[in-house]
Amino acid sequence: MAADARLRTVDEQLEIVLAGLGSIDPIELTLLDAQGLLLAENVSTEVPLPGFDNSAMDGYAVRAVDTRDATPEHPVVLPVVGDVAAGATSRSGMGPGLTMRIMTGAPIPAGADGVIPLEDTDRGVAKVAIRRPVQSGECVRRAGEDLPAGAPALGAGAALGPQQLALLAAIGRDRVIVRPRPRVLVISTGSELIDVGHKPSFGEVTDSNSYLVTAAARDAGADARRIGIVPDDHSKLLDALESQLLRADVLVTTGGVSMGAFDIVKQALSELGTVEFTRIAMQPGKPQGFGHLGDRVPIFCLPGNPVSALVSFEAFVRPAIRKLLGKRNLQRATVQAVALERVDSPAGIRQYRRGVLHREATGGYSVSLVGGAGSHLIASMASSNCLVVIDEEVTEVVAGSRVTVIPLLLANR
Numbered sequence: 001m002a003a004d005a006r007l008r009t010v011d012e013q014l015e016i017v018l019a020g021l022g023s024i025d026p027i028e029l030t031l032l033d034a035q036g037l038l039l040a041e042n043v044s045t046e047v048p049l050p051g052f053d054n055s056a057m058d059g060y061a062v063r064a065v066d067t068r069d070a071t072p073e074h075p076v077v078l079p080v081v082g083d084v085a086a087g088a089t090s091r092s093g094m095g096p097g098l099t100m101r102i103m104t105g106a107p108i109p110a111g112a113d114g115v116i117p118l119e120d121t122d123r124g125v126a127k128v129a130i131r132r133p134v135q136s137g138e139c140v141r142r143a144g145e146d147l148p149a150g151a152p153a154l155g156a157g158a159a160l161g162p163q164q165l166a167l168l169a170a171i172g173r174d175r176v177i178v179r180p181r182p183r184v185l186v187i188s189t190g191s192e193l194i195d196v197g198h199k200p201s202f203g204e205v206t207d208s209n210s211y212l213v214t215a216a217a218r219d220a221g222a223d224a225r226r227i228g229i230v231p232d233d234h235s236k237l238l239d240a241l242e243s244q245l246l247r248a249d250v251l252v253t254t255g256g257v258s259m260g261a262f263d264i265v266k267q268a269l270s271e272l273g274t275v276e277f278t279r280i281a282m283q284p285g286k287p288q289g290f291g292h293l294g295d296r297v298p299i300f301c302l303p304g305n306p307v308s309a310l311v312s313f314e315a316f317v318r319p320a321i322r323k324l325l326g327k328r329n330l331q332r333a334t335v336q337a338v339a340l341e342r343v344d345s346p347a348g349i350r351q352y353r354r355g356v357l358h359r360e361a362t363g364g365y366s367v368s369l370v371g372g373a374g375s376h377l378i379a380s381m382a383s384s385n386c387l388v389v390i391d392e393e394v395t396e397v398v399a400g401s402r403v404t405v406i407p408l409l410l411a412n413r
């Protein structure tokens with residue numbers, strides 16, 4: 001229960017956000033561009049895997065029956081009538097009582113039904129001494145034993161990691177239809193902001209939020225770009241947003257959503273009537289805006305304080321990006337960790353603190369806080385590796401008790 005009835009909970013706001021997302025049309029991509037995405041078609045194979053019967057070993061192709069009586073003391077000696085290398089383009093053949101030297105992956109010659117590895121022979125060139133019997137089918141990789149021609153290879157919804165891309169390549173698919181990365185465009189608002197690389201005069205602040213949010217969106221799987229800074233000017237903001245509408249699947253702004261006289265994001269977008277500004281029972285990240293522009297493009301208006309922007313991104317934007325990607329798991333995994341210090345939290349508010357998560361020798365986790373609760377603390381945010389979540393109903397976490405932690409692991413796209 002929120003202490004203040006006017007505050008919406010994080011979970012309620014997330015539900016509104018997720019319900020407000022459409023879907024993005026699937027696109028066709030080459031294999032490596034599709035890495036990490038979800039397949040949007042059922043893929044069957046036209047060819048069998050393996051494509052032909054081939055040898056699992058370097059050795060000699062034989063007819064198993066010809067080697068029946070072979071022992072180390074009395075090897076069977078057979079003539080070697082040729083070589084088959086991997087890449088042989090036509091199928092060779094051999095008669096009964098003969099062998100061919102064969103390489104791993106090379107097609108089994110017609111007439112042979114097994115392969116004796118080099119190590120079990122004298123490695124002869126004109127003739128070879130075979131020191132044990134070969135079973136029919138031994139060291140033969142059968143055509144289609146991995147996947148027969150016509151069989152389903154991957155279903156719609158499959159996540160395309162390295163193994164799945166390898167399968168698609170193996171069956172000859174160089175392009176696939178996938179759920180695309182949402183195009184996320186990021187705008188920082190605030191007349192105090194300047195671009196990185198310029199020396200700030202007194203009162204100016206270097207824009208870091210657009211880097212924070214763009215990087216976080218990329219890490220979440222989006223195709224994210226920073227548009228840059230827009231000053232606190234009603235029409236400049238609306239122009240900037242409108243000019244990006246056709247290029248965006250999601251817009252994200254930071255700043256200008258609290259109560260200030262110049263908080264023009266809130267003023268300008270509230271007037272459009274399609275973006276709602278609310279206060280959420282969370283800290284940081286209390287003021288939030290969410291809605292649609294041009295009736296289609298979801299827009300998140302995050303608070304300007306850098307830590308508030310990160311926490312709001314994690315709470316609302318990241319799950320939204322994952323939903324647009326078609327992922328089933330929208331939330332980051334959490335772990336339970338022993339709090340190494342006491343933390344207080346206001347009743348009815350979900351508090352997110354920055355922390356450093358440690359893995360204990362015993363296998364469990366412990367967590368210490370870094371920095372204070374202030375949402376302007378960029379340096380301590382950068383030295384943290386997790387968010388410590390203190391739920392709405394908890395007002396005190398005593399040192400030594402368990403607390404929920406969200407590790408902020410990089411996705412390694």
Ligand SMILES: Nc1nc2c(c(=O)[nH]1)N[C@H]1C(S)=C(S)[C@@H](COP(=O)(O)OP(=O)(O)OC[C@H]3O[C@@H](n4cnc5c(N)ncnc54)[C@H](O)[C@@H]3O)O[C@H]1N2
Pocket residue numbers: 188189190192193205206207208209210254255256257258259260263284285286287302303304305306308375376
């Ligand atoms: N009277 C009240 N004041 C404030 C309230 C409130 O409820 N009543 N809420 C506070 C909370 S909580 C937050 S969070 C902030 C949200 O403010 P805005 O979204 O309007 O953000 P700004 O005022 O534009 O900026 C806040 C702060 O962050 C710095 N900032 C902004 N953008 C960037 C950027 N791109 N890169 C780096 N730093 C940025 C900005 O300079 C300010 O210091 O409102 C509180 N106030």
Ligand code: MOO
Pocket residue numbers: 282283284285286287303305307308375
């Ligand atoms: O919500 Mo503000 O984000 O507490 O700093």
